[in-house]
Amino acid sequence: MKRLNxxxxxxxxxxxxxxxxxxxxxxxxxxxALRRLEKLRQQTGSPVMESELQAAISDLIPQANxxxxxxxxxINRPASKFWARLKFGTALLVLGAGTVGVANLPIPGIRNxxxxxxxxLLAPTHMSMHHHYRSAIALIEQADQLVNQATAFEDHxxxxxxVKAAQTHLDQLPVSxxxxxxxxxxxxxxSFTTDEFRVAxxxxxxxxxxxxxxxxxxxxxxxxxxxxxxxIRMIDNGALGxxxxxxxxxxxxxxDALDQLPKTTLAGRLAQNKITALxxxxxxxxxxxxxx
Numbered sequence: 001m002k003r004l005n006x007x008x009x010x011x012x013x014x015x016x017x018x019x020x021x022x023x024x025x026x027x028x029x030x031x032x033a034l035r036r037l038e039k040l041r042q043q044t045g046s047p048v049m050e051s052e053l054q055a056a057i058s059d060l061i062p063q064a065n066x067x068x069x070x071x072x073x074x075i076n077r078p079a080s081k082f083w084a085r086l087k088f089g090t091a092l093l094v095l096g097a098g099t100v101g102v103a104n105l106p107i108p109g110i111r112n113x114x115x116x117x118x119x120x121l122l123a124p125t126h127m128s129m130h131h132h133y134r135s136a137i138a139l140i141e142q143a144d145q146l147v148n149q150a151t152a153f154e155d156h157x158x159x160x161x162x163v164k165a166a167q168t169h170l171d172q173l174p175v176s177x178x179x180x181x182x183x184x185x186x187x188x189x190x191s192f193t194t195d196e197f198r199v200a201x202x203x204x205x206x207x208x209x210x211x212x213x214x215x216x217x218x219x220x221x222x223x224x225x226x227x228x229x230x231x232i233r234m235i236d237n238g239a240l241g242x243x244x245x246x247x248x249x250x251x252x253x254x255x256d257a258l259d260q261l262p263k264t265t266l267a268g269r270l271a272q273n274k275i276t277a278l279x280x281x282x283x284x285x286x287x288x289x290x291x292x
Contacts, residue, residue, distance in 0.1 A: 003048045004040040008076035012037055012053065015068040019061050029060045036060075047076050132172040133192050133200070139166035140203055147207050147214075150266050156214050163207050170201055214265050220257065221267035227254040228278065235285060251282055 013034060020030045036056040040048050050073035057064055139162045146159030227250050234247035255278050258271035 002041055003043040003045050004037065005047075005076050006041070008048075008072040009037055009041050011068060011072045011075065012057065015064055016057070016061060019063045033057045033060045047073075047078065049073060129173060130192075132169040133197065136166045136169035136173075136200055136204075139163075139169065140200060140207075143207055144203075147210055150214075153218055153266065156211060156218070156266070159207070160211050163204055163211065166200075167204050167208075170197075170204060173197060213262065214267070217261050217265035217267035220261060221271060224254045224257040224271075227251075227257075232281075248282075248286060251278075251285075255279060255282065 016030050016033050020027065033056070040052075040056065050069050053069045053072055054066070057069075143159045143162035143166060146155045146162060150156055150159065231247045231251040231254065234243060235251075239247050255275060258278075259275055261268035261271045263269065263272065
């Protein structure tokens, strides 16, 4: 090991040149100081101490900054065993992480070998699959309450968020689990059955379809209510002649539209609750003769 490493030499060389330009130090003195440092750099053995650096330069360049000697001595010391071991340990961790990552690639050929030779390396896959499946099931249960037992349109909005989140977790589970469940579970390990996985996917698909139907019914429900509100406003404002006839026609049409909403949807159920009162009010306005 060199007694004076390159970093320490360069630091001292910079200080010598600074003194040469700023303090009137002669070129000869600077050259002699650099030769002494170069000699130390060529020697092998224990690192040069701060006192040795001062002795080599101070008599030639007394203006040199004492702090530079301290800094040079510090960077001239070899790295401690602790840091060397830390670097080595870090390298091992990185290598180990890479090995585990390769072992958990969704490739049956690799996983079969790992399962046979070092099954413990598949622990991340086992934990990930378990986490995503259990998270999906919890969200599906919450979504079921909101979608299939909704009492307000806001329930469907929250339910749609739960369904989307559940699908995100299910997407993290490999489709090959359905295509070749026995081989995949032998290689990756499954904390649930393929039938449970299939049912979860089908349940999410059904709720997505129901939410689509519910959204369409809600849109029609809201449009019909807007037409009703406008018709009633015109009648209440005393519309006459063609305006009154048009308002009554829109009222009748809106009632019919509400009655046609699917009874299995929330919008359809809410509409049925309103239709009786709307029909009664409509008959009260037109009387027994629609021409009135």
